[in-house]
Amino acid sequence: EAGVVQSPRYKIIEKKQPVAFWCNPISGHNTLYWYLQNLGQGPELLIRYENEEAVDDSQLPKDRFSAERLKGVDSTLKIQPAELGDSAVYLCASSPATRLAGGYEQFFGPGTRLTVL
Amino acid sequence: AQSVTQLGSHVSVSEGALVLLRCNYSSSVPPYLFWYVQYPNQGLQLLLKYTSAATLVKGINGFEAEFKKSETSFHLTKPSAHMSDAAEYFCAVITPRAGGYNKLIFGAGTRLAVHP
Numbered sequence: 001e002a003g004v005v006q007s008p009r010y011k012i013i014e015k016k017q018p019v020a021f022w023c024n025p026i027s028g029h030n031t032l033y034w035y036l037q038n039l040g041q042g043p044e045l046l047i048r049y050e051n052e053e054a055v056d057d058s059q060l061p062k063d064r065f066s067a068e069r070l071k072g073v074d075s076t077l078k079i080q081p082a083e084l085g086d087s088a089v090y091l092c093a094s095s096p097a098t099r100l101a102g103g104y105e106q107f108f109g110p111g112t113r114l115t116v117l
Numbered sequence: 118a119q120s121v122t123q124l125g126s127h128v129s130v131s132e133g134a135l136v137l138l139r140c141n142y143s144s145s146v147p148p149y150l151f152w153y154v155q156y157p158n159q160g161l162q163l164l165l166k167y168t169s170a171a172t173l174v175k176g177i178n179g180f181e182a183e184f185k186k187s188e189t190s191f192h193l194t195k196p197s198a199h200m201s202d203a204a205e206y207f208c209a210v211i212t213p214r215a216g217g218y219n220k221l222i223f224g225a226g227t228r229l230a231v232h233p
Contacts, residue, residue: 041226042207043161093161104149104211113158
């Protein structure tokens with residue numbers, strides 16, 4: 001079974017430029033998460049989707065960040081414009097519907113490492 | 118509110134020695150607890166999870182953890198460290214609730230170094 005796929009793996013851009021990250025979750029997983037992981041820290045949730053609906057985006061900086069999951073499968077996270085402080089790893093994760101007795105396990109992709117110069 | 122504290126951002130052990138990574142949690146109701154491992158330039162991989170069944174949980178790669186409610190702890194152990202265990206380890210907590218959802222909260226992580 002394929003895991004969570006993310007691309008690109010690495011991205012280097014100059015500040016004020018736009019950038020987008022793509023995520024394809026595990027087949028059949030209704031729930032998709034985007035996390036931000038700063039150096040030396042644990043992941044922090046940016047946004048959670050249940051199918052195509054964003055049900056928790058309270059931590060997403062909406063002035064410059066946006067996300068979409070149009071068909072309830074893959075998702076894109078965008079930053080426009082990027083700032084120096086956005087340099088981090090952006091992780092995507094997916095899980096089955098939370099009501100299942102799966103212990104709320106989340107499956108993570110390899111992440112996209114963003115460097116803003 | 119949920120929170121996780123991992124004591125020790127860096128732990129160094131000799132190959133073959135006991136590994137002990139500490140995790141304490143705060144939760145108003147019985148939580149689910151997880152340990153994830155992250156190798157360099159990779160995503161997080163689940164090591165083990167506690168979901169209110171047996172308090173001693175065995176995971177992959179010889180790791181295990183014990184849920185101790187009285188101590189609000191979920192420390193990760195492995196009897197004998199291997200060089201391949203060198204990685205970053207994250208403890209995480211979620212408070213399940215019927216019909217609802219709570220975020221998975223991660224600790225800051227502990228970097229494990231294993232030396233010959």
